[in-house]
Amino acid sequence: MPDLSRLDPLKPVLPWLLLALGLVAPFALSAYDLNLLARFMAMGILALGLVVIWGHGGILSLGQGVFFGLGGYAIALHMKLADLPSGEIPDFMVWSGRDSLPFWWTPFSSPAFTIAAILIVPTLVGALFSWAVFHRRVGGTYFALITQALALAFSTLIISRQDVTGGFNGLTDFYSVFGFGLASPGTGSGLYWVTLVVLCVAFVALRWLLASRFGILLRAARDGENRVRFLGYSPTPFKVVAFAIAAMLAGIGGALFTLHAGVVSPALIGVVPSIEMVVWVAIGGRYSLAGAIVGALLVNLARDAVSSAFPELWLYLMGALFIFVVTLLPRGLAGLVKGRAT
Amino acid sequence: MSGSAISDLLLSVDGVTIDYSGFKALDNFSMTLNRGETRVVIGPNGAGKSTLCDTIIGRVRPSQGRVLFKGEEIQRLPEQQIVARGICRKFQAPGVLPTLSVRDNLALAARKDRRWWKSFGIGIPADEKLAVEEALESVGLTHRAEVEAGTLAHGEKQWLEIAMVMATGAELLLLDEPTAGMGPAETSRTAQLILGLGDSRTVLVIDHDMSFVEQLAAPVTVMHQGKFLKQGSIAEVRADAEVAAVYLGHTA
DSSP: OOOOTTTOTTTTHHHHHHHHHHHHHHHHSOHHHHHHHHHHHHHHHHHHHHIIIIIITOOOOSOHHHHHHHHHHHHHHHHHHHTSOTTOOOHHHHHTTOOSOOTTTGGGGSHHHHHHHHHHHHHHHHHHHHHHHHTTTOOHHHHHHHHHHHHHHHHHHHHHTHHHHOGGGOEEOOOEETTEETTSHHHHHHHHHHHHHHHHHHHHHHHHHHHSHHHHHHHHHHHOHHHHHTTTOOHHHHHHHHHHHHHHHHHHHHHHHHHHHSEEOGGGTSHHHHHHHHHHHHHHOTTOHHHHHHHHHHHHHHHHHHHHHOGGGHHHHHHHHHHHHHHHOTTHHHHHHHHHHO | OOHHHHHHEEEEEEEEEEEETTEEEEEEEEEEEETTOEEEEEOSTTSSHHHHHHHHHTSSOOSEEEEEETTEEOTTSOHHHHHHTTEEEEOSSOOOOTTSBHHHHHHHHHOSOOOGGGOSOOOOOHHHHHHHHHHHHHTTOGGGTTSBGGGSOHHHHHHHHHHHHHHTTOSEEEEESTTTTOOHHHHHHHHHHHHTTGGGSEEEEEOOOHHHHHHHTOOEEEEETTEEEEEEOHHHHHHOHHHHHHHTTOOO
């Protein structure tokens, strides 16, 4: 069995420590703080995907917000419809002068369709998009720029189609999900447990994936795409599958985040939030699954603390942190821990 | 041509031209290789030696001419299909995979089923494990099997890549400057390694090091400005006035 400890220096202590904290949190935190933690954990699910594509695949995506948004809007459409008396349409549509639902809203009244859409739509979009780029052998910085353009186009599209998307304000005012009232404390802690379970399952599955031959080939293609190609492998499918997995995790994270936050909007999924997602992982350690979770939690905690007191300061602080980490700690906080251990 | 000559023929490069917008890296170049043969290709810088390798493995595509492997045209096939038919190349700059262990490098090379959907597993078939162990032994890297390939010394990287190319089981091995950066002792060992392949493999070697070429004692093809110049034993080529002239920088 390949030894992953080289790639994941925090193994094996940190994942168990994180799990212990995750199990204790519902009994130690207030409902408000638990909700905050659950949001950050949903972001941690997205961060795991970035470890796969960026850390192990060498593919920098500045467009993870798109997939986060696809998952978030899918669940938001469902909740909007679930709260409506029959025959009515959401209030923002009325204000925009519409008198009927767009056809593509209708299937989201089904919980099964919604869950399937959360899992499948981001994955499929990610797979098709990355295949279109990678099979033409476009990569590196060009790929990063194309993903950034994708994030810009997606958030612009949502803002411009206010009558069917809610526009700049996004979608909010949800009251229930799958029959559970969102105001009840039981639902809040239930959603927390769901998020914790999803995070753990994703962590374990990716740990296996990165140790498998797939993970070895992904790193091989990152370090020597030509060598891999001239050993008889086609590198494209490995990169496409990795990107689709990251897109899927971003979509699941986006749906869970929307449930916890009670809102999804272009401000959460555009160019700047997509870059922030990369910063979490850069700070936590892009080669380390546990490091990425820690990065997502810490950066968002810091953001919450700083931006409520000094909102205009946050972007500067994050930029400075990013430069600091990239120049001095290329392996992120995970690399720091490794440095002390060895 | 007799029947046995046709069945012995493994590779035929037939009138190939590689045109880089006006500059012809290969200019109507032809050569053949028989099964089990070892052939050395020499020539001054820019003669088109590496371009010849690039053409055979599909890294560049000829504007004219054909490449026939086992009688079938391969010059339009995707790279991985050319490899699957039994051709593998060692690059000029060592092309090992630096963050993978030496063993993982060889295991990827030895893997027979290279389809991506078969990659979701951890186990390695017994015959591939055996091939990896043999490859490690043949280049003396058994004790280094678990280190990251990027931390190997330069000569060790060269050997690892040669071992990778051998481990693919390819019938035709293209070795582009296998002794670059090696001392005399390492060079001799590399020559022994190639001679040890015997008749089971066909080998095309590109190298500048004349002592290495002499140790291989193989027929030599001389290239110049993308064209075929001479062919013969190392002694014949050395005695040739035209060859001497191109190496001294005059065009014959």
